[in-house]
Amino acid sequence: MCIRDRATLIHSLRNDAPPTFNGSRKPAINEYIPRVQPLWLKYDRKVLSFKAYFQESVVELRNENYRVRKCYIYYYLDDDTIYVTEPKIENSGIVQGVFIKRQKVPKDFEARQDHYTWRDFDIGINVELYGRVFRIVDCDKFTKHYYAERGIGLNPPEDVPEDPFDIQKQLKNLKINPPDTKEYKEYFEVKLGGGHPNTGLKQYLENDRKVLSFDIFWDDLSLEGGRNFFKLNYFLADNTVEVKEMNKVNSGKDPFPLLLKRGKLSKKPNMTHYPGMSQVKEEYYTPIDLRCGNTVTIYGRECVIFDCDEFTKNWYIKMGVDQVPIVLKTEKQKKFWQPIPPYNGYGTEEDSLGSVKGLQPKPPKKDFKKMFTSDQFILRFESRLVSENREENNRMFILSFFCGDDTIQVFTETERNSGIWGGKFLERNKWKNPITNEHYNQKDMKIGSTIIIGPYRFQLLRADDFTLNYMDQRPEIFPESQVEYVLDKVRSHAKNWSSVEQFVIDFVKHVDRNNNGFIEFDELCEGLKALKIHLTYHESYTLMKKFDLNGDFKLSMEEFYNSLVGGFQK
DSSP states (O other), rough: HHHHHHHHHHHHTTTOOOOOSSSSOOOOSOOOSSSSSSHHHHHTEEEEEEEEEEEEESOOOOOEEEEEEEEEEEEEETTTEHHHHHHOOOTSOOOOOEEEEEEEEEESSTOOBBBGGGGGGGOOOOOETTTEEEEEEEOOOOHHHHHHHOOOOOOOOOOOOOOOHHHHHHHHOOOOOOTHHHHHHHHHHHHHTTTOTTHHHHHHHHHHTOEEEEEEEEEOTTTOOOEEEEEEETTTTTTTTEEEEEOTTTSSSOOOOOEEEEOOOOOOOOOOGGGGGOOOOBOOOOOOOOOOOOOOTTTTEEEEEEOOOOHHHHHHHHHTOOOOOOOOOOOOOOOOOOOOOOSSSSSEEEEHHHHHOOSOOOOOOHHHHHHHHHOOOEEEEEEEEEEEEGGGGOEEEEEETTTTTTTTEEEEETTOOOOOOOOHHEEEEEOETTTTEEEGGGOOOOOOOOOEEEEEEEEEEEHHHHHHHHHHTTTTTTGGGOHHHHHHHHHHHGGGSSHHHHHHHHHHHHHHHOOEEEOHHHHHHHHHHTTTOOHHHHHHHHHHTOOOOOSSSSSEEEHHHHHHHHHHHH
16 A cells, blocks of 8 residues: 555544545445444443432331432443442441442343333433332433433432431531530639620620610401500610510400510520520521511511600611601590390399499499488478379378488378378388489489389478478579579560560469469469469479468468569669
């Protein structure tokens, strides 16, 4: 072969092209260098590498019931053989190293016909090699590049599960200092003459008695909840927090003084049975976190800061922060209506109400001031029974009203041969007016009024001298007992006449019809009624009592006329 032919041969080998020679001889079909490279030449030293593991059951040890053994699966492209090896771990006590020698591995161990190829491998799949299942979790860069050139995408890598033996080994080698190590060190330092470290002394001296006070609220969304207000105090001396509850009067809640006692408030508290042994580092609230509008989590309660005091505002201004209070919407107060059950008749009504107003009934409070000042005053009235039976309408009674405790006692007058026993008719007791549903008081004791006591009706006809004097001395309670009050009421009707003289003439004409100068009670009432001057029986009784000169309960027309006309002249 000449030098030229040799150069042509080398060029064809470099460009993977069959050599061409000059001459008349035709090229042979099978040359020394084939047209298509064989696999052993094309893929020489090209190996696909996969990371895998398999689980091995352990029945001899109680600390672990399985092991995770990590392996490498190598696939040789030149002859489609597979090689599996396990990295050796020093002092593991397990035979490691070559797991499967380099060979073609059949998919079915019994048939031994179809073998594994590079297309059967992928990340995240299980591969069974001679009865052992391997989990492929990752591969190297060359393998990824090889599959990418052929348009095959691989699954994302997976993590190898932790081996129980490795976890136990890490825990065994983990060194945890006892919680009192720091105290022991400080003790030995002081014992050897060193100073006692006090890291918070400077902060305490600079910020002692400086407290940031915030107003917060918590919306309790439970059925019986609502908006609850608290006072959050942040102590700058030691960065501790205290939360006080703002109690309201008659809120129906137990007055708990503190929601949270003084201590550091964690943002995410670590709830454990052994807080001193907890190794979790907790993050605590600082003044930077406490601003109006921010939310503070107090052990599951989301509290909102809406205001703070003047000292807190000035302290934050020095720090370059402006605290702007939040205006809260006025919350509608819940109104609860609790109907009072009707009186059952046992004991007094005040005693029964005690069991309604509280779980532990208290005796009703008495008005001792009223008892000491008015207990000696007893108003007595002569009254008659108002009944549908005509025979009982003529029965006369003495009704006594005790001003000290507003009680009423009734006695019946004895009449001979009437067949009715005299004496006490009703025991002394407090009675309610069925019209106003309030207890009778001394303002209701007026001549002519009807007092309803149970099924009985008593009309007050007249009063004794002590009662009349008692009423005269108290015009603010009994204005009907004042003569000037009654006369002014009569004079006020003069505006319905053309002149005062005409009013006086008609008044005398209708009242004193007999022209005898004396007027009886019935005659006075009929005359006033004819003039359309409406006076109560008590007011008419006051006029009769005032202008009765002879003591026969007849009004002197002359005295009455002089008093009535004298008021017009004033």
